[in-house]
Amino acid sequence: YGSTRPERILAEVKRKATRGDARSVVDTIDQYCRHQEWAMNVGDEKGTILDSIVCEVKPMAMLELGTYCGYSAVRIASLLPPNSRLITMEFNPVFAAIARQVIAWAGVEDKVVLIEGPSGDWIPKMKKEFGLTSFDLVFLDHWKDCYLPDTKLMEECGLLRTGSILVADNVICPGAPDYLEYVRGSPRYESKYFRSHLEYTRVEDGIEKSVFLG
């Protein structure tokens, strides 16, 4: 029930997941989206790759572009060191409203700041708004044709420092060919592809991890 897919996902979380238990929220969404209805979460397989990068980087300042239902925000927040923050950006107010509730149910709301609006508007104001110098880690999971322009914008706005890491979902499916060409061809990035599958399917997809060299 619920009129939209995100609302049905939230209903399932409230019915099946343990309040305050991020892992049970993640597992509940994965179960629902694998067996009931597909949804565009990074999912369990690619999520494990994302987890390993978050644990390796231990970011104090992290940005996620494309919150959707909050699945990856919960996944990431549950791995963040104390006093670190995930800023997650969502364009669609319906998705954002659901994500806030999923994040609250998981009990990670004090590690996550959800901002609403277009990335092009927000990226130039992030430093001032959040007293940031730069991001240690950025997860790109929003509109695939925004990956490249937003990466260039983050460079221009000084939000990336030597060693900042970009992690991009869906570089094969739906694909972000211009972004891939850029990070793989630029001397300013050291890029690595993690082969995987589109969430909950056998379709090939993967995650690109790119280190900004300054």
Ligand SMILES: O=C(NCCc1nnc(-c2ccc3[nH]cnc3c2)[nH]1)c1cc(-c2ccc(F)cc2)cc(O)c1O
């Ligand atoms: O479109 C996707 N994700 C993007 C949603 C979004 N959610 N929020 C935004 C946003 C867009 C501007 C923004 N500006 C600022 N925040 C923004 C957020 N975009 C997406 C699509 C698929 C997919 C694969 C195969 C199919 F057959 C159909 C679909 C799989 C995935 O893993 C995805 O991530």
Ligand SMILES: [Mg+2]
């Ligand atoms: Mg994705």
